[in-house]
Amino acid sequence: MRLTDSQRQTIRQLVIDELGSGSTVKLFGSRLDDSARGGDIDLFVEVDAPVEHPAQLSARLSVRIMRAMHGRKVDVLLSAPNLNEQTIHRLAREQGAFL
Amino acid sequence: MSDSPMNGRPMSDNFAERLGFLKRVVEREIHHLRYSSDSVFASPFTEERAARLGEDEALAEKLEAYTSRFCRLQDTTGDKLLPLWLRALGEKTGAVADNLDRAEKLGVLDSADKWLEIRQTRNQMIHEYIESPQVLADALNTAHGYQETLIAFAHAMLSDAKRRNLLE
Numbered sequence: 259m260r261l262t263d264s265q266r267q268t269i270r271q272l273v274i275d276e277l278g279s280g281s282t283v284k285l286f287g288s289r290l291d292d293s294a295r296g297g298d299i300d301l302f303v304e305v306d307a308p309v310e311h312p313a314q315l316s317a318r319l320s321v322r323i324m325r326a327m328h329g330r331k332v333d334v335l336l337s338a339p340n341l342n343e344q345t346i347h348r349l350a351r352e353q354g355a356f357l
Numbered sequence: 358m359s360d361s362p363m364n365g366r367p368m369s370d371n372f373a374e375r376l377g378f379l380k381r382v383v384e385r386e387i388h389h390l391r392y393s394s395d396s397v398f399a400s401p402f403t404e405e406r407a408a409r410l411g412e413d414e415a416l417a418e419k420l421e422a423y424t425s426r427f428c429r430l431q432d433t434t435g436d437k438l439l440p441l442w443l444r445a446l447g448e449k450t451g452a453v454a455d456n457l458d459r460a461e462k463l464g465v466l467d468s469a470d471k472w473l474e475i476r477q478t479r480n481q482m483i484h485e486y487i488e489s490p491q492v493l494a495d496a497l498n499t500a501h502g503y504q505e506t507l508i509a510f511a512h513a514m515l516s517d518a519k520r521r522n523l524l525e
Binding site: 312314320322342 | 478499
């Protein structure tokens with residue numbers, strides 16, 4: 259996983275801050291590959307309660323994390339009990355690694 | 358102050374001419390965006406409507422126009438007008454987020470973070486990719502809710518340029 263301990267801690271903290279302690283965050287995509295370089299930070303965030311504004315929420319969280327990562331591009335994929343499960347959710351859940 | 362539209366700046370910069378051109382582009386983009394916005398959001402854009410996009414070709418086409426017009430105006434304003442306006446003011450330009458922070462400090466944009474959030478929301482406005490009607494409807498309503506802020510940002514830079522005689 260190509261994130262430092264301090265970056266992982268920052269991301270976890272921002273997710274909890276935004277979504278509460280019932281949320282989890284996994285890294286998936288190219289940043290899991292230790293032999294690759296650079297690339298976006300793809301995060302899979304699962305929350306245990308329904309969310310009212312899923313698009314706004316994932317955008318806000320992406321921007322907060324992006325700012326904390328000094329402008330590195332961040333994409334948050336959100337999973338919540340009231341949202342349809344898409345193929346990408348299943349892949350991220352299976353392949354992702356907890357931060 | 359010089360009466361020249363170039364305002365004493367080097368001819369090679371052509372700020373007045375380039376700002377004048379972008380003003381015309383932005384005004385056309387706003388005009389077309391408003392037309393599409395009136396058509397798509399005449400009734401609330403609900404999850405039910407989002408879920409119908411696969412079969413409702415007319416709605417899908419209207420929405421396609423709305424999203425591409427919205428995205429185009431955000432790109433013209435943030436990626437073209439903003440850096441040109443900053444340079445015309447003698448400000449340094451850099452990454453998009455830095456330029457937006459500068460715009461917020463200079464008082465033409467309410468929130469750089471909100472702008473970036475809307476930029477991020479755009480990925481979730483494309484119905485061919487987003488299979489969740491809740492996410493799609495929320496993304497589209499969020500963009501629509503931001504539309505007047507986006508227009509106000511473009512107008513604020515253009516009015517400022519006009520006040521400083523930077524606009525032809």
